[in-house]
Amino acid sequence: MTDLQTHRPPAVTQDGLFVGGRWTGAAHGGVYPTVNPADGTVIAEVADGSAADIDAAVRAARRAFDEGPWPRMSGHERSRILLAVADLIERDAEELARLDTADMGKPISFTRVENGLVAAAVYRYYAGLASQSHGSTHDCMGPGFAYVLREPIGVIGAITPFNVPLLLSATKIAPALAAGNTLVHKPSETTPLSALKIARLFAEAGLPEGVLNVVTGTGAGPGIALVAHPGVDKIAFTGSNLVGQDIIRASADTLKKVSVELGGKSANIVFADAYLDEAIEHAFNGIFIGSGQICIAGSRLLVQRPVYDQVVDALVERAEATMPGDPMDPATLIGPLAHQAQFEKVSGYVRTGLREGAELVSGGQSHHPQGPDSGWYFQPTIFKGRNDMQIAQEEIFGPVLTVIPFDTDDEAVALANGTKFGLASGVHTSDIKRAHAVAAAMRAGTCWINTYHQWDPGISFGGRKASGYGRELGPEVMSSYTELKSVWVDLPARSGGGIG
Template identity: 60%
Template sequence: MSITEARPHLRTVRPGQLFIDGAWADAAEGRTIPNLNPADGTVTTQVAAADPADMQRAVRSARRAFDEGPWPRMSAHERGRVLLRAAELIERDAQEIAFLETIDMGKPISVSSGIDLPFVTQAYRYFGGLAAHLDGATRSTGTPTFAYTLHEPVGVVGAITPFNFPLILSTSKLAPALAAGNTVVHKPAEPTPLTALKMAALLAEAGLPEGVLNVVTGPGPELGQTLVDDPGVDKIAFTGSTAVGQSIIRAAAATLKKVTMELGGKSANILFADADLDRAVDDAFWAAFFNTGQYCMAGTRLLVQRSVLAEVTERLVAQAEAVTPADPLLDTTWFGPIAHQAQYDKVVEYVGIGQAEGARLATGGTAFHNPDQPDGLYWRPTIFTDATPDMRISQEEIFGPVLTVLPFDTEQEAVALANSTKYGLAAGVHTRDAKRAHRVAGALAAGTCWVNTYSQFDPRMPMGGYKHSGYGREFGPESMHNYTQVKSVWMDLRE
């Protein structure tokens, strides 16, 4: 049964407006863009298509709210209470939020409701509690002074988020930024704005003052550039591709904005011959194909010790061929469509590149025709073998359900292969040898390393990249440092 059959009130999605200065409004020019459901190609609703003037208006609202409004001047306990109330409202409206996430992005409803919503609720509770723990420190200076530090909010934060985890990745920025006392202009991805708009409504209901959060929907490059260039913005928090991140960094230098970047990945998942193969193969499969592979930390390079390569590959192929992509609103679906047409086209392109490079297509590599949703963006789980480390499918982020399997012989070779890309977002290690696990985890150039598991997350644990995967951390207490600046205060104690 689909969620809309069980809960028919969810079938209608209201048109999306801009949320600026605590009020809903159409775009200044009245333009809209259709919001498409990737499962069947239908238009779910129309969403406001802002232009640079709308973005500038949102920045002025956030600037005024920071410079003159109550939010940065509230006690940390008061700010925390608003975020805790937001968590309660997310739980209250969980079915609606999960539905919006699923029809917007194609994420299975079982994932939206069973994984994403509980995580987001927990994150708002975590940062609601953490708000009161932004403590400074006293320092002994050897001088007749009383010296201490203060953590103060950065100011106006421009949050730019991608399409693959719309709700979680907006939370990764909004929750710590608000907890620290900042104001925010949020630019969600053009194809997936629905939960961002819903969260604006819930945070306003929770007690967020006018202008503290502004949400501007519409064409990404134009609006993102306006946000980055605006001198009224103090910081940019971005999740997305490395190429776009680099362009933001260059542009932000003109106004010396602070930036944090959570960028691309080509994560290596290392499977040693002594691993528990039943568990390791299952972990490797979902490391690559969770969220239809649209996952910056996906383990899309599986490094397998040569003595078990044939067995592991055979098991993975069997598991992939048992998957049937299906309507993400069905409670039984775990593998849905690709989020939008441009991403689908990119997957098609890279499957062609892999074949042209000489890798062997072990399974998949074709679209999946769902007779109930013939216009859906469905693609079969795809596995390449007989690849080499220098191939583009081994080096470049595809961001779709495509796994490349590479062999290795020794531990040293595995580490070298794992570190042989420009990325360093995540990695995995599967082995029964605890000493090897610690040794290899320490040698991997990656911001997150999972051992005998994959894709474990908690709001208390930071995530972020090395190398071209970016800098700064999201979640955990470390993320609060991205949204504060430190002031040193010296007080003379002489008579």
């Protein structure tokens, strides 16, 4: 056991909300605590923004878009700012990692990668695309011609979840700003610290006032105000299916553009001819990294019957040897759940699985590496179950794996597609023809073959069915942060004559 005092979270001083290039307190003067899930201690008091603060932030972003230099800069000039932010992220990568680990509970060994190398790569990638917004010209019927411009949309409202705070904010902020938009960011109330740090880095990099605004706050009020605000042109949301549906409904009154990534219940298929050692490793990491609090988690493991018991036994052995621990310890692989409500949700689903008749073969209980009742830790949990159970159909967002047997390729595909979600999937087999055939049949936005959790800023990401619509990352996302404008030019018909 590692004493939490050995790996202290960073000291945090908060300056309030970032609105119009300045730090300010919440309009009503309120603050709230953001809590370390490893031990329940308060990390910092954060400004508790309200609808009034959202309105101020939107107005600042609106002024910056309508009157400021950012949308009128060349892509090369915007690129310079984004590259500077990437450099600053790398400079402060350790601080950013420690902020997210303290705030969310993900082990420091993972946040060091996410908040240094990967987040910086996202900003660099979109810095490269900032000057690549191409239109087109057309020879038309009649005299003259037409050209099509790709222009920024306007003010973007970005609402991000608690589970990968810095990286998921980067996937929205970087392309939105690269395209010339301005932005209001509402981070999760439970993990706001790295979002506030990023605002400081943008200010240091020379971003014009009002281009990026950050409003923290508790409850649904600030998010609802952002979605309903007539000064916002697009909402980019990552979060739960139910909240996403509410956002889509609320956006109808102002006809906002909306992109939503709404989580999943991803199937990871292991065929009997798979390279089993590697498949088991990917299956374990696919669900238990981040304590299962990842939208693409492989929370349904479909295993062909001849190797079903072998795979389950190996996963149980691995799970029981990998208990959660202090997230600030670089040796820890699994940290606590991000907050108390998530702990209670996961506990409730374990009870549901037992009521449904699923066989609990590992875990299923809280775990307290620092002593009784310290932190929101939960053991890696494995059920043998069926695809029609709640634990196999609903997103738990925790370290709970349901292992389901199958016989044929067609059955595996039917089970994999047999949920309302369609975010990610995996297939493990040594037969390359089978791999491609099954990947093609999966109704999911991503499929990994003989791997899992691979990621690159140049590869688009998003869901189908109840997992939402729109894309993050890749060059494709730039189309969701831009509008098209067709311009017609009338040229007089030539009537002969010469030069001069």
